[in-house]
Amino acid sequence: MTLVSLSSEQLIMPLIGGGVIGVAVSLLLLLIGRVFGVSGILGGALFPVKGDTDWRLAAILGFLAAGLVMAQLMPATMAAETPSEIWVYCLAGLLVGFGTQLGSGCTSGHGVCGISRLSPRSIIATLCFMSSGIATVALVRALGGIP
């Protein structure tokens, strides 16, 4: 293993961004009493339950709006190209969609909200997706997929 060299800005920005995320999930909990799990919000938006859909659609619009604004203000933060081909993104998307529904959460619901309240389910889930993510990148690297 080698460590990439990081400037102080490259360390401070993730910490600030993380703090902003912490405030955002706290705001949703304080205002409407919901856990900010993005995969759960997406699942409920695609399969609407009466009376429980509007806030999910509003949250998805909020994400899209944030993307539009950040692409204008700080374009360097938005989806830089990676060497992977389209089919890799299609496979990845399918696995992320299916896996997060089966596992009842993703990086936000389990990783941030669940760990913050020390939920045993979320701690196990986070260990699982971190481990399989690391193993997957190691495999891709071993197969020559990472330059």
Add this chain to the structure above:
Amino acid sequence: MKVIVAAFISAFLFGVGLALAGMTLPGKVIGFLDLTGNWDPSLALVMVGAITVHAVSFRLIMKRPSPLFSPKFLVPTRRDIDAKLVVGSLIFGVGWGLGGFCPGPALVAFATGQPKVLYFVASMCAGVVFHRLYSKVITK
């Protein structure tokens, strides 16, 4: 209406945080998971920042009898570890490692209109639909 505005503003702020943190750069996320290669540990600080804030605020907020704009808090209470949780999370991690996107950052990056992100988000929605079909078959 208040609930809708609250959800929009919270998600907007969440999205800004994800972009500031670098979570919307799939190459950076893959670097974070690249322990056997060229490891970039900086995204661990996103979790540190978010959990530090929310671990404190969660306890303060839950002292209230109810949220401001809704009748009650809806926070998961299950504590059992089952196969679905483990297998689902493992599958999610494989997709995360392959694409470098988890659901939130993918929705934020959708606004760039880059074909890779559009394909990822469309496939992610298809994955959610597949899960719904799968769980219907399983429970029959």
